[in-house]
Amino acid sequence: MTDARLRHGRSSLALSFFVQGVAFALLVTRIPAIQDRYGISDGLLPLFLAAVPVLAGAGSVATGKLVTRRSPVAVLRWSQPVVLLSLLAVGAGSRVWQVALALGVFGLAVGALDASMNMLGVSLQQAYGRSIMLGFHATYSLGGILGASLAWAGAHWDLPLVISYLPVVLVLLPAALLGSRWYVDTVDPSSAKGTDGPGGGATVPFPLLLPLCLVMAFAFIGDSTVSNWSAKYLQDVLGSSEELATVPYNAYMVTTLLGRAVGDLGVRRFGAVAVVRCGTALAAGGFAVVALAPGPWTGLAGFTLLGLGLCVIVPQTFAAAGRRAVVNGGPGASNAAVARLNVFNYVGFLIGAPLVGGLGDAWSYRGAMLVPMVLVLVTLLYARSFEPESDRYGVDHERPRTVDVGRSGNEV
Numbered sequence: 388m389t390d391a392r393l394r395h396g397r398s399s400l401a402l403s404f405f406v407q408g409v410a411f412a413l414l415v416t417r418i419p420a421i422q423d424r425y426g427i428s429d430g431l432l433p434l435f436l437a438a439v440p441v442l443a444g445a446g447s448v449a450t451g452k453l454v455t456r457r458s459p460v461a462v463l464r465w466s467q468p469v470v471l472l473s474l475l476a477v478g479a480g481s482r483v484w485q486v487a488l489a490l491g492v493f494g495l496a497v498g499a500l501d502a503s504m505n506m507l508g509v510s511l512q513q514a515y516g517r518s519i520m521l522g523f524h525a526t527y528s529l530g531g532i533l534g535a536s537l538a539w540a541g542a543h544w545d546l547p548l549v550i551s552y553l554p555v556v557l558v559l560l561p562a563a564l565l566g567s568r569w570y571v572d573t574v575d576p577s578s579a580k581g582t583d584g585p586g587g588g589a590t591v592p593f594p595l596l597l598p599l600c601l602v603m604a605f606a607f608i609g610d611s612t613v614s615n616w617s618a619k620y621l622q623d624v625l626g627s628s629e630e631l632a633t634v635p636y637n638a639y640m641v642t643t644l645l646g647r648a649v650g651d652l653g654v655r656r657f658g659a660v661a662v663v664r665c666g667t668a669l670a671a672g673g674f675a676v677v678a679l680a681p682g683p684w685t686g687l688a689g690f691t692l693l694g695l696g697l698c699v700i701v702p703q704t705f706a707a708a709g710r711r712a713v714v715n716g717g718p719g720a721s722n723a724a725v726a727r728l729n730v731f732n733y734v735g736f737l738i739g740a741p742l743v744g745g746l747g748d749a750w751s752y753r754g755a756m757l758v759p760m761v762l763v764l765v766t767l768l769y770a771r772s773f774e775p776e777s778d779r780y781g782v783d784h785e786r787p788r789t790v791d792v793g794r795s796g797n798e799v
Contacts, residue, residue: 393514396571400507401526403467403566406559407500408530409537410474413552414493415614416538420548421477425486435487439494440733446498447733451726453499454506459722460570463503467563469496475556478548502729506722507572509709513721514573518654520702525647528698532640574718591712591724598769599708600731605762606700607735608742609670609693612759613639615740616752617690620677624752627683635690642694650699659703659773667766670696674760678753700766704728707773 422432450462473496476489508523534555541551617635621627646666653662673696676689705725712724739759746755 392571393511393573395569396507397511397515397519399566399569400504400511400571401523403463403500403504403563403570404508404523404527405530406467406563407470407497407504408527408532409534409555409559410470410530411497412531412534413538413555414474414477416535417541417548417551420542421486424478424548425480425483427483427486435490437737438487439490439497440736442491442494443498443501444730444733446495446500447502447726447729448498449495450499450502451723454503454722454726458572459503459506459510460567460572462499463507463570464567466496466499466503467567468560470500471556471560471563475549475552478552498729498733501732502726505705505729506574506725507570509705509721509725510573510718511571512706513709513713513718514571518651518659518706520706521647521650521654521699524698524702525644525650528640528644528647532637532644535637535640574721591716591720593727595711595715596708596724596727598772599704599711600728602700602766602769602772603704603728603731604735604738605759605765606697606704607732608739609674609697609759609763610701611736611739612743612756613690613693613697616743616747620752620756621683621686621690625680625683625686627686631683631687635687638687638691639694642691643698646695646698647702650702653699654703659707659775660770662699663703663773664767664770666696666699667763667770668696669693670700670763671760672696674756674763678756678760697763700763701732703773710775711772 418432418436421427427435446466450459453462470493473489473493477486477493480486480489504523508520512519537551537555540546541548614636617639618632621635622629622632650662653665670693673689673691673693676692677686678689680686680689705728708724708728709721712720716724742758743752743755746758
């Protein structure tokens with residue numbers, strides 16, 4: 388496969404990550420407006436919110452099965468438009484059953500989208516022979532910042548949800564469809580060990596992936612702690628103003644973007660293990676600063692430090708799963724490994740908010756912040772799982788491997 392084709396595939400996939408960042412931020416940052424539009428009670432709202440990651444997990448599992456027969460290119464090509472259209476449907480409905488249906492479709496499609504995007508990212512990194520996964524996730528963070536900013540503008544001007552969402556969908560949907568022409572999948576499932584041909588069930592034993600699954604879940608527990616509790620913590624525990632309480636999540640997103648933008652260079656220079664260890668230490672330090680903060684500005688500094696630490700863990704966990712799958716099951720096994728690992732993204736998201744909230748109510752919010760700190764520190768015990776294994780595919784530290792053009796972005 389030519390270098391130009393790989394570059395085009397990399398750029399188009401980065402666009403897909405960006406579009407997903409915008410769409411997801413537009414949904415989660417307008418939850419109060421969605422609740423008001425449909426008259427969803429406070430008691431019923433958690434069920435709606437929990438349904439999205441549960442269905443996303445189901446979508447990820449289904450994608451793991453589907454890609455044994457079709458390329459992740461095909462899954463990504465249809466799932467991204469479905470995500471955007473279901474987002475628009477969330478804003479356009481008028482009855483509770485309509486928003487329930489729209490959120491259900493959104494959840495399933497998001498699971499398929501997240502899994503297929505990271506499958507293609509892992510396969511491209513293997514083809515490049517060096518770390519590029521953090522760059523993809525950096526564009527997701529950039530999209531999240533833009534989406535949150537657009538959501539703020541919609542709320543500030545008191546725009547109806549459908550008016551806020553429609554221009555975004557009209558711009559991003561054609562861009563995503565156009566960009567999908569250049570998606571590249573460098574993995575051939577028929578080359579997996581233990582298969583009888585295309586679609587032949589290439590898998591990796593779950594115990595080999597378990598350390599990475601735990602790391603993924605703990606990282607998202609930390610991430611959901613910031614997104615769900617940073618504003619309340621700063622205002623109610625540290626005594627900040629309402630305006631200042633909105634800043635920590637934005638600061639967290641900005642430092643996440645910055646950390647991911649330079650993270651690939653760090654992996655190439657120092658290796659994945661060193662970068663993950665450094666990120667873990669920074670994240671744990673951030674939680675410690677937040678828990679011990681005497682005032683709001685110190686707490687803000689802690690949440691900012693968290694962004695620099697947590698941002699490198701998730702992309703490197705996907706990359707490490709892909710490497711383990713290639714070594715133990717052949718190239719075709721990496722897609723199944725990524726799909727399985729992606730489920731623990733949603734497990735962490737589901738656990739994080741109620742875990743910290745429950746501990747905060749029963750004990751103290753300062754003490755509750757130490758729990759995700761301890762969980763994130765577990766990553767240090769599994770840091771060797773991120774070490775590239777010396778194998779015939781030359782992952783990360785050797786020359787890029789030659790790949791088959793048969794699994795290209797033109798496959799439907």
